[in-house]
Amino acid sequence: MTLPTRKAALLASLLLSVPMGALAQKTPTFTGPGSGARAFEQLDTELPTPNVYRAATGEPGPQYFQQQADYVIDVALDEDEKKITGSETILYTNNAPLPLRYVWVQLDQNRFADGSLARETETAATSGSRRQAEAQGDQLSYPTLARQMALDEGDHGYKVEAVLNARGEELPYTIVDTLMRVDLPQPLRAGEQTQIDIDWSFNIINEPVIGGRGGYEGFPTDATEENVEDYIFFLAQWYPRVAAYSDYEGWHTKPFLGRGEFTLEFGDFDVSITVPDDHIVSSTGVLQNPNEVLTPQMRERLEQAKTAENPVFIVSPEEAAENEATPAEGRKTWRFRAQNVRDFSWASSRKFIWDAQGYEQEGSETGPIMAMSFYPNEAEPIWSRYSTEAVIHTMDVYSRFSFDYPYPVAQSVNTWERGGMEYPMITFNGYRPDGEAAEEGGEPTYSRDVKYSLIGVIIHEIGHIYFPMTVNSDERQWTWMDEGINTFLEYVAEVEWEEDYPAFRGETNVLDYITGYMTSTDQVPIMTNSDSILQFGPNAYSKPASALTVLRETVLGRELFDPAFREYARRWKFKRPTPADFFRSMEETSGKDLDWFWRGWFFTTDYVDVGIDGVRAYRISTQDPDRENQQARDARADGTPEPLIQRRNREEGRKTRLQRRPQLSDFYNENDRFETNNADRNEYQAFLNGLSAQEREVYDRALERDSWVYFVDFRNHGGLVTPIPLHITYTDGSAEKRMIPAEIWRRDAEGVTKLMILDKEVASFSIDDDHEIADADRANNAFPQQLTPSRFELYKSSYSGPDNQMARALEELEGDAKTDEEAGEEEAVPLDSEGMGGQAAPSGDAAEGASEPSDAAQAEDQPAAAGEAPQQGQRGQADAQEGTPNAQ
Secondary structure, eight states, X not given: OOOOOSSSOOEEEOOOOOOOOOOOSXXXXXXXXXXXXXXXXXXXXXXXXXXXXXXTTSSBOTTOOOOEEEEEEEEEEETTTTEEEEEEEEEEEOOSSSOEEEEEEEOGGGGGSTTOHHHHTOOGGGOSOTTSOOOOSSOOBHHHHHHHHHHHHSOOSOEEEEEEOTTSOBOOEEEETTEEEEEEEEEEOTTOEEEEEEEEEEEOOBHHHHOOXXXXXXXXXXXXXXXXXXXXXXXXXXXXXXBOEETTTEEOOOOOOSSSOOOBOBEEEXXXXXXXXXXXXXXXXXXXXXXXXXXXXXXHHHHHHTTOSSOEEEEOHHHHHHHHHSOOOSEEEEEEEEEEESOOOEEEESSOEEEEEEEOOTTOXXXXXXXXXXXXXXXXXXXXXXXXXXHHHHHHHHHHHSOOOOSSEEEEEEOSSSOEEEETTEEEEXXXXXXXXXXTTOOBOOOHHHHHHHHHHHHHHHHHTTTTTTSOOOTTTOGGGTHHHHHHHHHHHHHHHSTTOOTBTTBSOXXXXXXXXXXXXXXXXXXXOGGGOSSHHIIIIIHHXXXXXXXXXXXXXXXXXXXXXXXXXXXXXXXXXOHHHHHHHHXXXXXXXOHHHHHHHXXXXXXXXXXXEXXXXXXXXXXXXXXXXXXXXXXXXXXSOOOHHHHHHHXXXXXXXXXXXXXXXXXXXXXXXXXXXXXXXXXXXXXXXXSOHHHHHHHHHHHHHTOEEEEEEEEESSBOOOOEEEEEEETTSOEEEEEEOGGGGSSOSSEEEEEEEESSOEEEEEEOTTOOSOOSOGGGSEESOOOOOOOOXXXXXXXXSOOOHHHHHTOOOOOSOOOOOOOOSOOBOOOOOOOOSSOOOOSGGGSTTOOOOOHHHHSTTOOTTSOOOOTTSOOSOOSOOOSSTTOO
């Protein structure tokens, strides 16, 4: 073998590149020349320019302002008519630099009124209640029909009786769908206040039928209206509320269509609630007249609960049952005050059990926070065991990541079968036992799904008191800023509740759950406006939570992420941040440029799929011909099998001509091509003599280390640039993990080759063994490629709801009697074609407005975007929102 005379070290190739398969569902955003530059382009072109209101550091600027709205409200509940009547005084303070000639007020109940924008823009696919999956094709379910009939037959929306100023004079007003503009007699200048008095009423919706954030629920829950025996009332978005006015938008006048929630102004509330005298009321704020509405025994128990180690019944299950059986004799007024809150909600029922426990917050100067739960006997035995415990656990975890819980009470109220909603100091939460009994007359049981969904929804909704009830982001514009951030912290709290918590459809790791959504084509970026989001749950909840999990555990590490996140929360406590504020604050405090991360995760629909396309391994050549040629001879002998024809000839005893005629042998038969000669040795010596002193030092050190040189080809199939957690297993059985930063993609976001000089021979390379970057296709993650064993099961099944393991464990052995067939899918209302001349709408994805049934829709008929808390952690829908079923 003839050696080259060049100085460069000779590299002998040992492995060849082997191409791998990859997902090809979507075209990545950043392709072609300059792909890396575009993926790492700074976000300045996407974000608003910093100014005196919002600094480039991500904190409030020196002239940041926000308005204040204080309320005094008197409201009365008419249980028989399912109606509330209210009178309120609003004291509005203008802290903006501009004078205001009018004030906008939100009338959210108007979305249920005839002709509302929300009702008029419903599609066939989105006309059902929040508990239904989207309709597929020309289909009408009984719940959808019931909802439409209830809306058509009812009289919904506000009846505004009067709008007056402080002197009792009428103020001109104009109602625009879910908003009302109140014109002021003269401009309200900076620093001035004005008073607006409003008298109003509305009919409360039947929430299980119509779907909403508030309403009433009748019991028994399966009874017709005329057979309902009792009710729980839960009032949200119930009073005319001043719309937000901000530095970045002015008046927030985007109409309420049922999905995108709201940002509001902070203020103080004094609210008097008149209800039947046998009702128990749970409310935002602190009760001001306990002596008038609570018995001495209740007040004594409340005092005991402040220092109790476990929840204490203020109203026991037996007392609640007795209360239900005793007719009301009159009415009582409960008065609550709340300071520095952005909203106010309440619930009322004679069915309520009430338990409470004090939570001592480290460093608190206001005494224990009262964690309390309100629920009917139908919610037992699971609510008394887990609700208040989950409230306290949430404050424990969230306060560590943000700031001390800022209010004196935190409440969880069971107001519906499943789902949840949040308001300052109070949350409405679902999930009850399924009503089965272990045996005749036995205690009710509950499924695994119900248990973990209940704990999860309470954590989620109590967590919302931090985000956005205190860090006052605008969900109508950027849903992820509270739902996504809150789902991330909920996930942290769930993992701290117990190991292997089934947070995401039975999975503990959100990054294993989210890949199916991220590779789908029916999606939009996280930054999309709330009312236009497709696949609402994964988009607004799970994907942002996944992004922040990757940011915390992989990109920044906890040591950088946790202080940065706490600083963001501290900066914007009781203020109104935007996405730019969050992005900039996290970068400023962590000291890391994260524009590539925000751009990829929040502004595109790319997904993570990094594969190893090939590996080439080399040894650094000594260039000593005596050593190199022998190694080459041995490598060929080891790596090249003898030709089959030659071996079989020998086995048959067939001799070659050379064997039969030795006189044909010459120099080349006696010296193979790897034989070293003096010319080779002279070239080697010339190579050594030609090295400079520095080059000779490097050469000698390299030979001493005897390193392995690897060229590893990485391919970004999904388009989302990401760090590469590379796991290296050596032939001696040892292993190590190396984190390659995302910046490796900064010149080419599609493919890169990494040079690695290692001291040991590698047996295999693999990516993301710890499942930490949400890699969507694990088939291309290893080199050499690995087979992933699985199991194939033949089955015939129809879904019949979540398994109640507790009830099944107590079931007695029966004989061979056949059981009734379990209920199948929800029946549709039979429809007859009236010959309009068109073709029937196709079912499935081809139907207008139809989308793939969500995971949540497949679990207890729970729509994925319904904002409800997850079935056994079915994430992305922790808030029970109304309107279109999978647009909640």
